[in-house]
Amino acid sequence: MALSVGLTGGIASGKSTVLAMLAERGARTVSADGIVHRLLAESLDLKDAVCRAFGQAVLDQDGAVDRAALAKVVFSDETRRKRLEALVHPLVRSEVESWLAEDTGIRTINVAEIPLLFETGSSYSFDLTVVVWTQQNLQLRRLQNKYLDPVEAQSRIAAQMSLDEKAVRADFVVHNCAGLAELSAETDKLWVFLTERLTAKDRGLQTRK
Numbered sequence: 541m542a543l544s545v546g547l548t549g550g551i552a553s554g555k556s557t558v559l560a561m562l563a564e565r566g567a568r569t570v571s572a573d574g575i576v577h578r579l580l581a582e583s584l585d586l587k588d589a590v591c592r593a594f595g596q597a598v599l600d601q602d603g604a605v606d607r608a609a610l611a612k613v614v615f616s617d618e619t620r621r622k623r624l625e626a627l628v629h630p631l632v633r634s635e636v637e638s639w640l641a642e643d644t645g646i647r648t649i650n651v652a653e654i655p656l657l658f659e660t661g662s663s664y665s666f667d668l669t670v671v672v673w674t675q676q677n678l679q680l681r682r683l684q685n686k687y688l689d690p691v692e693a694q695s696r697i698a699a700q701m702s703l704d705e706k707a708v709r710a711d712f713v714v715h716n717c718a719g720l721a722e723l724s725a726e727t728d729k730l731w732v733f734l735t736e737r738l739t740a741k742d743r744g745l746q747t748r749k
């Protein structure tokens with residue numbers, strides 16, 4: 541028996557950090573961003589489609605997709621961003637669904653980190669959804685640590701559904717407004733919740749609250 545969990549949040553809200561902490565506690569994990577990075581590197585069809593949509597400027601000197609250049613092109617223009625999402629999301633969805641369908645042969649908590657879980661209507665593929673919530677000033681600070689200028693950081697945050705709206709939709713909210721030790725304690729609470737929900741599913745009870 542397995543429990544499937546869609547993990548999301550805002551940009552730089554701490555999704556990947558929580559995903560890694562869940563893996564340490566025994567979850568089986570996958571990241572949509574990781575899938576996109578792999579597909580952009582490996583899928584010639586996707587690379588060609590991206591090139592046709594956004595031009596040669598998104599390729600680096602070796603002819604590979606330059607993800608930073610691509611991000612700059614799409615985050616400054618909503619139509620382009622939606623075009624990239626339309627190319628990438630069906631592929632990610634199908635990869636995640638195959639991953640969820642793999643039989644590990646043991647009781648498993650499968651957690652997929654999907655930044656646009658709610659925006660793409662993917663939340664219904666999961667037993668439960670979890671949102672990593674933080675304050676916008678912390679998001680901006682963490683984004684700037686990744687060398688994004690404040691205007692670009694703000695525009696990336698504005699391009700997504702608000703974190704408050706995501707939190708309302710989630711079955712569980714992880715608060716990430718303090719240090720890593722506090723986040724680890726929050727993840728412990730999440731882990732207890734998930735193991736209880738897995739037991740409920742084993743007994744044929746509903747997983748959602």
Ligand code: ATP
Pocket residue numbers: 549550551552553554555556557558573682716717718719720723
């Ligand atoms: P992205 O939207 O870029 O995928 P994300 O939501 O996955 O980001 P992380 O990569 O987990 O966020 O966190 C962003 C940055 O903030 C990382 O450098 C991470 O180490 C740091 N960070 C996250 N939470 C905390 C915290 N509670 N204390 C200190 N640093 C943190």
